Amino acid sequence: MLTKLAPLALACALAAQTAAAQTATPLPRLESRDGHHALIVDGAPFVMLGGQVNNSSNYAEPLKTAWPVLDAMHANTVEVPIAWEQVEPVEGHYDLSFLQELLDQARAHDKRVVLLWFGTWKNTNPSYAPAWVKLNNARFPRMKDPQGKDHGVLTPLSSATMEADRRAFVKVMEYLRDHDRQNTVIMVQPENETGSYRVPRDFSAEGNRLFAQPIPAVLARKTGKSGTWTQAFGAQAPRAFNTWYVASYVNAVAQAGKAVKALPMYVNAALAGPSNVPDPTGVASGGPQWDVLEIWKAAAPAIDLAAPDIYDRASGNVIQYLDKYARPDNALMVPEIGNAKEFARFFWPTIGRGGIGFSPFGMDASGYFNYPLGARVLDHKELDAFALPYATVSGIMRDWAKIAATRPTWGAAKPDNGSDQSVTLGPWTITASWGQWQFGMKDWTWIKADPAPWASEPVGGMAVAQLSDHEYLVMGDHVRVSFSPADKRDDGMIVSVEEGTFRDGKWVTSRVWNGDQTDYGLNLIDRPQVLKVTTGFYSGKPR
Numbered sequence: 001m002l003t004k005l006a007p008l009a010l011a012c013a014l015a016a017q018t019a020a021a022q023t024a025t026p027l028p029r030l031e032s033r034d035g036h037h038a039l040i041v042d043g044a045p046f047v048m049l050g051g052q053v054n055n056s057s058n059y060a061e062p063l064k065t066a067w068p069v070l071d072a073m074h075a076n077t078v079e080v081p082i083a084w085e086q087v088e089p090v091e092g093h094y095d096l097s098f099l100q101e102l103l104d105q106a107r108a109h110d111k112r113v114v115l116l117w118f119g120t121w122k123n124t125n126p127s128y129a130p131a132w133v134k135l136n137n138a139r140f141p142r143m144k145d146p147q148g149k150d151h152g153v154l155t156p157l158s159s160a161t162m163e164a165d166r167r168a169f170v171k172v173m174e175y176l177r178d179h180d181r182q183n184t185v186i187m188v189q190p191e192n193e194t195g196s197y198r199v200p201r202d203f204s205a206e207g208n209r210l211f212a213q214p215i216p217a218v219l220a221r222k223t224g225k226s227g228t229w230t231q232a233f234g235a236q237a238p239r240a241f242n243t244w245y246v247a248s249y250v251n252a253v254a255q256a257g258k259a260v261k262a263l264p265m266y267v268n269a270a271l272a273g274p275s276n277v278p279d280p281t282g283v284a285s286g287g288p289q290w291d292v293l294e295i296w297k298a299a300a301p302a303i304d305l306a307a308p309d310i311y312d313r314a315s316g317n318v319i320q321y322l323d324k325y326a327r328p329d330n331a332l333m334v335p336e337i338g339n340a341k342e343f344a345r346f347f348w349p350t351i352g353r354g355g356i357g358f359s360p361f362g363m364d365a366s367g368y369f370n371y372p373l374g375a376r377v378l379d380h381k382e383l384d385a386f387a388l389p390y391a392t393v394s395g396i397m398r399d400w401a402k403i404a405a406t407r408p409t410w411g412a413a414k415p416d417n418g419s420d421q422s423v424t425l426g427p428w429t430i431t432a433s434w435g436q437w438q439f440g441m442k443d444w445t446w447i448k449a450d451p452a453p454w455a456s457e458p459v460g461g462m463a464v465a466q467l468s469d470h471e472y473l474v475m476g477d478h479v480r481v482s483f484s485p486a487d488k489r490d491d492g493m494i495v496s497v498e499e500g501t502f503r504d505g506k507w508v509t510s511r512v513w514n515g516d517q518t519d520y521g522l523n524l525i526d527r528p529q530v531l532k533v534t535t536g537f538y539s540g541k542p543r
Contacts, residue, residue, distance in 0.1 A: 024181040030264045030304045030331060030356075031405070037305075037331035038405035039264065039356040041112065041186050045401030048186075048357025049390045050114065052079035052336055053364045055122075058086065060101045066364035067109045072383050074390035076397065077186070078106060079335060079359050081116040083128040088168045091132050096175045106184050113185045114335070114359075117172065119165045119253070121194040121246075123270065124284050126154045133164065140164070143196060144204040153196040156245040156286065157206055166253045173260040188263050189335065190254045193270040193309065194246050195284030200238035202245075211241050219244060222298035239280035240295060246286035247299035255302040264304045267296070268335050271308055274320035290324035297329065309336035309361075310346070311373040315416045315458070318346050326353040333357040338374040341459065344385035345413035348461030348476060351393065352411015354404045360386055385459065388477045392528035399502040403465045403473065414460035414478070424486045425466040428535055430474075431482045434460045438523035439516060454478050454525075462524065467532070470495075474531040480521040483535060491539040497522060498532045507532055 026043040038045040051073060053066045058081045070078055086098055099115075106113050118128035126134055133140045133154075140161045143151040154161050169190060176185055201207060215225065215232050225232035233240040254265045269288045272278035283289060288296045288306035296306055308321045326332035332355040337343045339360040350358050362374050369375060375382045393400055403409070412421035414434045422431040435455030436442055454460070462476025474481055485492035497513040513522070513531070522531060 025183050027262060028183055028186040028264055029262075032329075032331065033405070035328040036354055036405045037356060038401055039186070039331070041183070044398050045405050046186070046356075047351065047393060047397045047401045047404075048077045048112075048114070048333070048359065049075050049394060049397065050077040050079055050335070050357055050359030051075045051363030051386075052116075052359050052361045053081075054362050054366055054368045054370075055081060055118075056368070057364050057366050058082060058098060058102075060098065060105075062364065062366040063102065063105055065366050067105070067111075069363050069365055069378070069383065070111060071109070073363065073387040074394045075111065075363070076394065077112045077114060077357070077359070078363075079114040079116055079189075081118045081122075081128075081192070082172060083118040083122075084120075084133070084165065084168050085128055085130040087172060088130055091130070091164075094168070094171045096171065099172065099175055100179065103180055103184050107182075114187045114189065114357075115172075115176075115185050116189045116192055117169055117253075118192050119169060120154050120156075120161060120191060120249070122192045124153055124193060124195050124197055124287070126152075129154070129165075133161070141204070143199055143202040144207065145199045146203045148203070151196065151199040153199070155202045155204065155207070156242070156249040157202055157204070157210070162249050162252055166256045169253050170256050170260055173257040173263075176263070177261040183263075185263065188254075188257065188265050189268060190257060190265055190303075191250050191267065193268055193284060193287060194250060195270065195286035196242065197284055198281055200280040200285040201242040210245075211238075215240075216244065216298075219295060219298045223294050236280055239283070239285040240292065242286040243288075243292045243295045244299050247288070247296045247303075251300035251302045254300070258302055265302065266305045266307050266333065266335070267300070267303050268307050268309050271310065271312070271321065274312075274317050274324060290321070293325075293327070293330065305331045305333060307333045307335045310334060310343075311336075311338045313338070313340075313342060315346075315413060319349060319413070319415075322346070322349055322353055322355075326355070331356050335359050336361045339363060339378060339382060339386075340371075340375040341382045341385035342457075343374075344389060345459055345461040347386070347389045348463045349411040349413050351400065351404065352409050352463040354409060356401070388526070388528065389461070389475075392475050392477070392530065395528070396502045396530055399505065400465070400473075402505075403467070407465050407467060409463065409465045411463035412461060412479075414458065416458065423464070425464065425472070426469055427486050427537075428472070428492070429484050429486045430464050430472070431484070432460075432462045432476070433480045433482070433521070434478065436480050436520075436523070438525060439520055441520060470535050472533045472535070474522060474524075474533055475529070476524040478525055480523050482521040483533065485537070489537070491537050493536060493538060494518060495534040495536045497534075499529055500532065501530060 272283040460478035
């Protein structure tokens with residue numbers, strides 16, 4: 001009997017070891033405190049150094065082309081769509097084989113995953129819904145325009161559509177619950193760029209009936225507005241109405257998914273101009289643009305954050321987007337940004353504003369390029385532009401995330417006009433300037449120098465964290481960083497500049513900068529370097 005039981009015992013032991021290896025890690029979550037935010041992964045703060053694959057790379061073979069690209073750019077996370085039409089090609093029959101393929105490939109390449117659910121909306125379009133949804137307008141109705149004609153977008157007022165979408169999404173979340181105990185997937189985006197272009201709300205009979213009613217009580221409390229939609233929101237009423245019902249729809253989907261596995265969930269916005277309230281017919285009405293975030297917060301409490309998809313090449317606009325989404329009640333994340341080299345500089349102001357993640361779009365070698373939104377071709381020049389800041393942060397990723405969750409931070413990108421950018425943190429003003437060699441001053445006349453090769457290029461950025469009253473962490477590329485006393489006193493000095501890294505949460509110095517390396521500011525150009533700067537006042541304490 002003992003002889004017979006020995007193989008069984010061995011098998012049980014092996015099974016126990018396998019189960020232990022698959023034991024659930026702590027569930028990823030978003031923590032917010034005192035206006036700071038942190039994405040917690042494996043029980044510790046995490047910065048998503050991401051890359052999003054092309055829309056149709058959500059199949060096994062094209063997905064394989066992403067990993068060399070992601071490795072080359074030092075990414076730790078991949079954003080990948082999974083489509084409703086993949087999951088439920090026939091109503092009630094579910095196929096999660098691609099999700100398993102994604103998990104297997106991501107684990108083999110040591111990447112975390114942000115899963116993008118392309119359901120009722122993808123760029124406001126139902127193109128990723130299954131054919132049995134697309135072609136049954138009686139059961140899954142479109143929005144109506146003011147003339148009563150069908151618009152291409154599925155109406156958010158349809159409970160039948162929402163319930164069908166929700167059932168499929170729940171199947172995805174159930175699969176993650178049962179097959180991803182190690183939490184390879186760290187975040188989920190339910191739907192994609194929701195809303196409707198050109199038709200700001202559903203003008204169906206049901207839409208008109210609801211539009212004539214008072215705004216919901218929870219929205220009235222959140223916004224301080226009252227009355228009907230028109231009385232409360234004026235010219236923006238159709239868009240406010242659509243925003244409420246789209247957000248409520250997405251909330252129902254997300255809430256059901258979270259009931260299965262409570263991963264962080266976010267929504268992404270197709271943007272309009274950052275400095276004006278968009279024309280309700282010229283924006284994706286219903287989406288989480290910056291000026292309707294209060295409506296989204298009231299209607300969709302299951303959504304952890306709203307995030308901007310940025311393809312605007314104007315630096316001033318990008319900074320405005322970052323500032324409008326970096327809120328005490330909204331963690332900043334850039335889940336999509338153009339993959340042209342000039343967009344890489346905006347990584348620095350993103351993490352400098354406490355951003356939890358950043359991800360250029362189209363990061364695979366499947367052969368598709370979305371120029372003019374992104375790069376003409378994803379060659380090494382484009383990849384290197386993202387690889388440098390990612391490589392800089394990757395070694396201290398969790399340390400930076402922990403610091404940014406508790407300490408003052410700031411970041412800048414070279415603006416289109418090349419002007420200096422400054423911030424005051426504690427008793428010091430930190431200034432970023434651009435396009436200079438590592439040696440010398442730009443106002444020197446006694447020695448001739450050619451312009452730096454990068455002086456005319458849209459590259460360069462930096463991030464700084466205040467560690468204490470007199471210590472700062474500095475990172476960046478193609479930038480000169482200078483420190484000066486904020487109160488203009490003349491006894492301030494940089495005491496030491498240490499290049500190094502963190503190991504087990506402790507700073508380890510690899511060398512000390514001095515002389516040429518500090519006489520002309522701190523010049524971070526073309527390699528991953530992290531500096532700890534110690535400052536002081538030689539005549540006494542700061543006033």
